[in-house]
Each structure stands twice: as structure tokens, then as C-alpha cells.
Amino acid sequence: MKPLFILLSVFxxxxLTIKIFRGNFNFYLSMRIAMSAMLIFxxxxxxxxxxGMSMMLPEFxxxxxxxxxxxxxLEILAAVGIFVPEIRITTAWLLIIFFILILPSNIFSAINHIDYQKATFNGDGISYLWFRIPLQIFFMIWVYLSAIKF
Structure with missing residues (x-):
């Protein structure tokens, strides 16, 4: 939930800041700034x-x-890379792949009730995936629209 809040509030x-200083809205730049802030977070x-995050990975x-x-x-590098014109599209595609690749660890941690912040097995469980999976898809669409499609 915190990453989504960061993404939307920074967006x-x-x-508004770009509108005030440049006189127009730049949705795509604002989307990239927000994604960058979320990735740094x-x-x-x-x-x-x-x-706790290590616990999110299976034993094997x-x-x-x-x-x-x-x-x-890699998240920090992607946060920078989405602003570099020469590598923006490649970075965006790699970031989408990254979001796909981390989804299994989120599923694993939900199944095993892992609370990564406390490094315990008292996490939300499977119900968390009802939020997390659509969120991952939302992040992928956000990156696609702001850094590839624009």
C-alpha cells in the first residue's frame, strides 16, 4: 500500500509543480518522476x-x-534509467520484466505469511495477493505508458 501511496502522491x-513552473501539464514526465520516487522508496x-526480504525467497x-x-x-538504477533518453525504453522493458520476476516471491511470501518488515511469519497471507497482483499489473502498465508508449 505504501508504494502505491508514494506513486500517486508524487505523481x-x-x-502540479510542473504546471506551476512550466505552464502546462506533463503527465508522462510526472508519471516517470512518481515511478522513480516509488522505486527509490x-x-x-x-x-x-x-x-525479512530474504525470507521471501524459497529455500532452494x-x-x-x-x-x-x-x-x-537494480531498482535504484531503474529509477535513474527511466530519465535517460538513450536507455529509457530498454530500462522500462527491463523494469516490466523485473515486476513480473518478483511476483513469485510475493506469492511465496503471502502463502508463508511472511512479514518482511518484522522478519516473521505473521504476515497477511493469501488475502494480500488480492491487492498485490493487481498492483504489480498496475505498475507494469504505468511504466509502459510513461516510458515506452508516450
Whole structure:
């Protein structure tokens, strides 16, 4: 829920700020600014809650902590890459693939009731997926519209 709140609030704030300073609305730029802010926000979780996020990966996957750190770094790189014209489209497609690839870890953590912030097995469970799966799809559409289709 927090990433969605960040995304939408930064979108509104940047949309109004651009309107005030440039005299027009720039929806696509505002969408990229919002996605970038959300990615920076979620990336910080990879470093602050690395133990709980490592629990989101099944036992058979090696180097869990390293994967959590790496995905945090990738989110930061994507947050920057969606602004670089030469790599914006490639970054956007890779970000969409990233959102698809992290979905199984969200499903795994929901099935196992993982609370990544507390590193416990007291999470929301399967009901969380009713929100998370549509949210992932929403993020993919957002990236597509703001960085590829525009």
C-alpha cells in the first residue's frame, strides 16, 4: 500500500509543480518522476529489511541476501534509467520484466505469511495477493505508458 501511496502522491505533486513552473501539464514526465520516487522508496526496503526480504525467497535459492541487495540496486538504477533518453525504453522493458520476476516471491511470501518488515511469519497471507497482483499489473502498465508508449 505504501508504494502505491508514494506513486500517486508524487505523481500529483509533480504534475502540479510542473504546471506551476512550466505552464502546462506533463503527465508522462510526472508519471516517470512518481515511478522513480516509488522505486527509490522500495529500494530502501531492500537495505533496511534485508532479513525479512530474504525470507521471501524459497529455500532452494542460494545467496538470498545478495539477491535482495542486488534487486535494491537494480531498482535504484531503474529509477535513474527511466530519465535517460538513450536507455529509457530498454530500462522500462527491463523494469516490466523485473515486476513480473518478483511476483513469485510475493506469492511465496503471502502463502508463508511472511512479514518482511518484522522478519516473521505473521504476515497477511493469501488475502494480500488480492491487492498485490493487481498492483504489480498496475505498475507494469504505468511504466509502459510513461516510458515506452508516450
Amino acid at each position: 500529483c505533486a509533480s504534475l 522500495t529500494a530502501t526496503g531492500h537495505f533496511m529489511f534485508f532479513k 535459492i542460494p545467496f538470498k541476501t545478495e539477491i535482495v541487495y542486488l534487486t535494491g540496486i
